[in-house]
Amino acid sequence: MRLPALLMLLAALPASSWAQERSTVHLFQYGSTNAPASATAFLDFRDLMSEKLPRLASELLADDDRAGGLTNLDALALQPVQADGGDGLEPPSARIPNLQRRRQYWRDTGALALLTGRVKGSDPASLVIRSTFFLGELGQPTRRETLDVELPFTAAVYDTTNDSHSVVLLYALAMEALGMTADGTTADCNRQAHAYFLLSQASLRADSVATDDRDLGAALATIVQDALDAVKAACPA
């Protein structure tokens, strides 16, 4: 029996100190990437995400009516976290070795999400990429501070790799757009249309993911539905 593709970590969260809108995804070095095939896999994946995030934002912003209210989308990008004094990326163990440090880093830097992970497997033909998103307080409305996405590293799931990671980030952007307070009890309901717009986009992509990976697609769809329910609860008609 396969493990669920998406794991949830429930946690109580402290208050945020970040005042600006969050828009960058901080990328750390993935683990288990010493072997050449694994290193290549991570580089291919990193290139994919680097190009796709700004393009996703550009596509969403093309809807004129929403451009004014989604200012943080314009800056949506992958931000590699460079290792101190080195050429490569920082491993998470250096700056965010535990949950407390992750929360602190997320609050202090204003990142939308922290992206860590690892490349699993030793056979170059059957590598798996496992990504872990840390969403900080943006995960509070659905009680998901951390989300994992796991997919084989193959060209056959190229679109699904992109879509699954996009779903998580669209969820985070929606929660950011709504501006729910840390305790999850209030929200800026004047911006609920933005949140619905982003969650609708996430829902469509979760449906696409299900064509390649039914379990992952279903797990992502559940997250999106929980977020929609949270928006409805915060902003009743």
Next chain:
Amino acid sequence: MRAFAGALAALVLAAPLSAQTVTNPDEITVYFPPLEGERNLGSNVAMVLSLQLAQTGRQKPWPDNPLGHDFNTSVMAWSDAPLAAPSHDAAAAAATDLDLLAQIVVWGDTRSYAGEVIAEVNVTLPRYAKPSACRGDVDPCDYRAANLETWTIIEGDSRLSVGPPRRRFGLSAIRLRADVVDAFGDVEGLPIRSGLRDGEVLGRTGLDLRFLEFNPQLPGAPTKVQSRGVTGYVEMPRITERASEYADMVGGILQVFRGDWRAARQSFGRVVENPATRTPLRLDALLYRGMAAFRDGEDGMADFEAALALAPYDRRAVQFAVMGHLARGTEAQRARASDLLGRQRHLFEPDDAWFTQARRLSSG
């Protein structure tokens, strides 16, 4: 031509749906910059994409054309210069160059992923101002008279419009066949042969390529072309093992811009049915197909309802469904539009101008 669109919409509101003659006064231009990546590979893949698209069009239905439709011509434009950046903004900027003024840009890149070569294809539909509002680079206009991609309903002095569901999107990644990657990387241009199926290679396609004759019914769909001083046939290479939705989706959009509603409906139908189609694109295809049905004098409400079921929180799906109800033109349908707007108010900004106008039309 704007007057024509208005006249059709007014008729739709007042009488049973019926087809009208389409006479499109405008040429539609599709621009194919080379795909980013290895130079020859990107150029040759762009050439194949343009060939696939060119085969989807028709100027006048033949032999059955009792209404005398004339959808005008479409122009495929190529360049050997890549976009300034691999982005929708750069594609829109290139399209709005006064020497080009393209309505559709097909662009992308080729890249290695997991040991294969992927062609990523994106589509940008630049936004043009009306001729009366042209402000050069800030708000360029393409001087078209018809703008058939915009669906407008007019009632009295009020009008309500929707444009294309999305102006920027990506298609499913195309996994290029290894032999295509090898063959396309070595040479510039596709081979032009002397015969429909075989024959000697007379030359290769260049940027001055002209399409003379299409034969989509023949194996390899050979196209008679003229380029670099030679005339012959280019066979359509099979670049991927999996059926891509590219030609049907972009072909359908091109047909919408040209007013060929019947062909557009067929194209979008194939997109909807294609298992390779990603869900956001399937939603677009449903909305396009429903709109094309209404503008073809038939009822496309079933597609709008399918779109709402697929994407119940999507504002565009609500907009097209409201347009459909209003296009049906009865008091009962007007009430349904009003009810839908009331239930989905939360999907719109508090000061949304379209919503306000739709509310006015549906309650009047």
